[in-house]
Amino acid sequence: MPPWIVTDELWARVEPLLPVRRQRPDRRGRPALDDRRCLQGILFVLHTGIQWEWLPQELGFGSGMTCWRRLRDWNAAGVWDRLHQLLLTELHQAGQLDWSRAVVDGSHRRAVRGGPKTGPSPVDRARPGSKHHVITDAHGTPLAVTATGGNRHDVTQLLPLLDAIPRIRGRTGRPRHRPKQVYADRGYDYDKYRRLLWRRGIKPVIARRGVAHGSGLGVVRWVVERTNAWIHGFRRLRIRYEIRDDIHEALLKLACCVITYRRVCRLC
Known part of the structure; x- marks a missing residue:
């Protein structure tokens, strides 16, 4: 199919x-x-x-x-946000969401026509681009996604991503929306954000800059890299063609809904 x-x-x-x-009242057209x-x-x-x-x-x-x-x-009308929350709720009630840790990462996409939420990319010769920021659970299920200009630092979206996680109701207890830990690479190595995460009751596990490679976080962080690959497996998201940022974000959210729905189908 x-x-x-x-x-x-x-x-x-x-x-x-x-x-x-x-x-229309006259039912014309x-x-x-x-x-x-x-x-x-x-x-x-x-x-x-x-x-x-x-x-x-x-x-x-x-x-x-x-x-x-x-x-x-x-x-x-918020259809994609509510659909994503609905699908996450189904996974949570089935015990298929792992809140023990979340993993965050960002990826750059070229914006060939410009538009809002684009900027000169430091990794693409200052060509206009956008960044996709995603946070997943321990299994790689996307919990939230945002889009910014290509010149925005990844760490600036750490807290907005956490705030964008919907409140997921389970069978009993309060709705869940906060992971116990957050894993991130060296791009998020700022003590200010570590303190902000601790204040939220979240343990930061972030690689340190200036140390030799091989921090060992790759055995956990690979799930978000895989999710980024899934998102950009949708050809419309490999390069940003939409000038309007709301249309581009709508396609990005819809892609996350499709990825989450695939996980829901495995429950059947």
Whole structure:
């Protein structure tokens, strides 16, 4: 089955989260395209990297701009955030989220058309780019993701990532949203942020700069590197083509939802 096909199981989770579209009182104009088809068109763009205007209508997706507008509206309504929280809740209730530690990392992507949340990249000859910052649990499940300009330091997103983790309800007790430890590489080696993590009740495990390689954290941190590879396995996210940052972030959040949903499917 092609990866952009929306299964009945996935649609049962997505459909209740979508905002209700208002119809014109006089019912004039063409009927609105089915939401499920639009979601399949969005996933087709995300997986293949095709331009919106080239979306093949013969596959039943509708026009590319219709799918683009649905992506914009659904992101503004918080659909992807709520879907991600729903999927994480299913994993947590099944005991498949490991809160003993979280792993954080950032990766750079070139932005060929510029736009908000881009900046001269220090690793790409000052070409405009964006950074994807992700925090995962001990298994590599993405808990939260953010996007910034390519010239932003990774450590600036450490606390925003922790704040972006949704509160996940389990069977009993308070909702979980805070890991016990945070693992990070040398780019996060600042005593200020270590103190801030301790104040939140989180133990920082961060490699020190200026020491020989081989800190041993790689045996834990590899899961976030794998998650970054999964995210950029979606061709639309390998290079940033969207000028609007909200559209780019919507695709980034949707990719995290797809990755999390794959883990949920393993429970069946």
